[in-house]
Amino acid sequence: MMQNRLIETAIDQFGRFGFDGASTRDIARASDTAMSSITYHFGGKQGLYLACADHIAAKLRERHAPSMELTKDAQDLDRESAIERLLAIVDMYAQTMLHQDSKHWARFIVREQQAPTEAFERLYEGAMKYMLTGVGSLLERARPDIPRDELGAMAMLLFGQTLVLRAARATVCKALGTTQLDEAEGAMLRRHLRSNTLAILSGGTQ
Amino acid sequence: MMQNRLIETAIDQFGRFGFDGASTRDIARASDTAMSSITYHFGGKQGLYLACADHIAAKLRERHAPSMELTKDAQDLDRESAIERLLAIVDMYAQTMLHQDSKHWARFIVREQQAPTEAFERLYEGAMKYMLTGVGSLLERARPDIPRDELGAMAMLLFGQTLVLRAARATVCKALGTTQLDEAEGAMLRRHLRSNTLAILSGGTQ
DNA sequence: GTCTATACTACGATAGAC
């Protein structure tokens, strides 16, 4: 499947060098095919770029299907169960951000966030949207003191703690005095992340 | 001062399009000068890029001087004072991330985090390093239960909540159902951020 | 479908006038 091979390579190159910085010649060469096959399969550089966004959205949906399962029938849960599920979801996000696999597509997404194009719209509509509303419905049970229209804000602040592990990876490594985050550092970060999240979710009533 | 003008424009263009995507022609044109003045002042495109990093580091140090002031003599503080200072610092970071000014250089920094070059080293050594150690010394008083070598991790997780306001701005806007973050949304986010941070910092003892 | 060959455009660097 030449299309998938081109997309995988392109996500890496676009993420690393940006849309203009990446070259279709290099992408084709690294995929062991001719540059013109990009035109054939995707219509051109722009088409390949959008195909990358769709591919990432699909992978995200797939990877976070277990998380989404935990947001089902949220309205029937008591507060403790909702908190427990949110802790599990945050930890899954953290594991994703820590995982090697996220390196390539995270670069792509973070880039799009800075200067959103049509590709961001596809990422949001194709994956992020469902996660945000799912987490929002759990937050509504966990923190009934927060007005409905502020749940999205709270979700993003929670999510920020995991996002930083990718979006500011270079600084995180400096802060930990390491050159990369492996099993030991990851476990420590997740431990603090869990206790932070628990502290946040337990608040608002006392 | 043509150098400053070129740097200001370049930070915007490099942040938007990346190192390769930005063109010295456009940067020069937007600065109302000839392309060859980049060669004259900075030796070339790479020199201009590094000058941008140094410029941002200097601006960051300047802007966060008040924060740094709050980290002085941290070892003499009691826990409540340390927490109060950390809340103030986190809020200042949040204001920076929410502020229009951060838009340009934040793009530049986030890009460097994804694929660090020599420019990241300059950003870290020139600005981030001092902030991290400063916050670390306050955290040591606020959360004496956390081992010393894990304070950097906690600082980054805290910082992540503010970082998300810039690094994932597009998603934050979607989550809030707005197209931009102005005074009202900013105040709401900072309110939640403060209570989240307080909950985190108050933890660890009970 | 995948290749080679080529057309056209834009890039960064540099030389040299002023």
Added chain:
DNA sequence: GTCTATCGTAGTATAGAC
């Protein structure tokens, strides 16, 4: 110091063979 002019390279797109 700042400009114009030009060189060599590398980019995307496309036409056409197989």
